[in-house]
Amino acid sequence: MKIHEYQAKQILAKYQVPIPQGDIAATPEEAAAIAGKLGKRVVVKAQVHVGGRGKAGGVKLADTPDEAQAAASQILGMDIKGLTVEKVLVEEAADIAEEYYLGITIDRAARRNVVMVSAVGGVDIEEVAATTPEKIAKVHLDPAIGMMDFHTRILAIEAGLNPAAIRPASGFLKALYRAYMDVDASLAEINPLVLTAGGNLIATDAKINIDDNALFRQTKLAELREEQEEDPIEAEAHRKGLIYVRLDGNIGILGNGAGLVMTTLDVVQREGGRPANFLDVGGGAKAELVRSALETVLLDTNVKGVLFNIFGGITRCDEVAKGILDATAAMDINVPIVIRLTGTREREGQQLLQGTHLIPAASMQEAAQKIVELVSHAGKATFP
């Protein structure tokens, strides 16, 4: 789960990480008031769950409250990579001498938390990692030990930080690590960490991602999830407990198991079709869930055909068939549905679907061919 910069900074402040003075504004007037209260040069920053906001014009400097108001009115409502900016963070602009990068994340291959420090901050760190990896100092942490002082010294020195910054950076890193562990983060990043002309370190930007699997014990943070930023159908699907990703095609895809559904998307695309979504009903789905999954896929008005791909292990084919029949009885569905049912209780499932207008297929390949053909014909019939 992603949280906003200002929310990440609120967490860091609790761990005594120095952050710029500032506040959050939802209107240009509020932005002006915050700038007035700070009484100095401010930066107005779009709060949106996507990278690259600076390049998109979502970050502006302002010397006066009037300028802050003007900047906020430009940024609020702005569309950044498909997301609408609803809030801006207004905070004091730092007097920048040097910019560094600090980050902690999970190294999947090493199965350790990894801490990264670079003297090249304020830029895209993935770019640095790709082009000049030697500019990033890395330390993997043993979970039985955590972060010790010596780790921070190694990092600061190997990254080549300004000698004046080495001691404060150590405290910074330890605080960042405590916050990272306490909130079950999968990423905690300060980029840039600014060394001011006065010799202080301050976190002028912050990013924290929370592990979705840990939200059951991070209940306060779970409340920060913002549904209005998600696609409305995705939000609806998540409320129903479905794993749904919206795509831009016209063939609705449902199946059981992430790998199988992903492969179904690939096979449909290979046959010349364009998937409208990814939907995994999960293992052991009951009829009710299958029905609600089909209803969700059909909320997308681009959908001109549906492909069900079920390989029953713990999922029973007759349950899936019942769910589909329930949905078709309750709704007026006027797009073709192709269904491939294999595995546990497949005969019972297939029998239930006999005599209905649902189109059976013996394999994933055949199902993909059928739905692609039906959808392309439907298109031609509408636009001769």
Added chain:
Amino acid sequence: MSIYVNNSTRLLVQGVTGREGEFHTRQMIEYGTNVVAGVTPGKGGQVIEHLGARVPVFNTVKEAVTEAQANCTVIFVPPPFGCDAVLEALDAGVTGIVCITEGIPTQDMLRVHRFLMEAQGWMIGPNCPGVISPGKCKAGILPGNIFMPGNVGLVSRSGTLTYEIVNELTQAGLGQSTCVGIGGDPIIGSSFVDVLRRFEGDPETAAVVLIGEIGGNDEEVAAEFIRDKMTKPVVSFIAGKTAPPGKRMGHAGAIVSGSSGTAQGKIEALDAVGVAVANLPNEVPTLVKRVLQ
């Protein structure tokens, strides 16, 4: 002796009285697995009977080891208790662990993995379908009827996609030595390389099928291992060729971030070390037959 599980496996089921745990305990017994004990804290003293088998339920793993000599465990407990369940098993000396539970926090898994290494144990999962050596032992939720004994090893990050491909193999007359679903989480007990290393040393395995998907770089690391350490032929299929970047495709680990974790990158890495990569799942049997010749 097949890898991970075989005829001498004495299986314990943690979370044995839960809905999934009990259902799959019966399924495993039906497959012929020697299920010797179950654990559910507070339910000690109960017995699960099925097809003449009597599975005693204990309150702790320690008791299950002392009383029933369990040497391998399959875990069905809810995610908040997953870390505790694995560590309890390791503490009691059970060094073979199959963790089915989906949704265990990543930081918990980092701790688990640390102690797994210290205990010199192996772990499959979490968030996985388990492991099966057809005709010998099934530890997990895989549908037993689609498997057939043979000499093809299979390792996969996905559950139902594994079934799809196993079904194709079996229908083509290609039996399996062991099939391992390593799970779709970012941090897992056994990576592709861990399993490949065992297949390479397993006299019952002649060729290996590796089923990967987008996200992480486990397939790329596997490619290096195949180039440097493997003599047995490997066939592969990678899911998610058309998945858009930044979208998590179901599995927590299945996400393309920036230019890393793409299916294309994985296919190229495998292809470069001589792995035959199938375009479609149903091409896998043909490729396996070719490399076995």
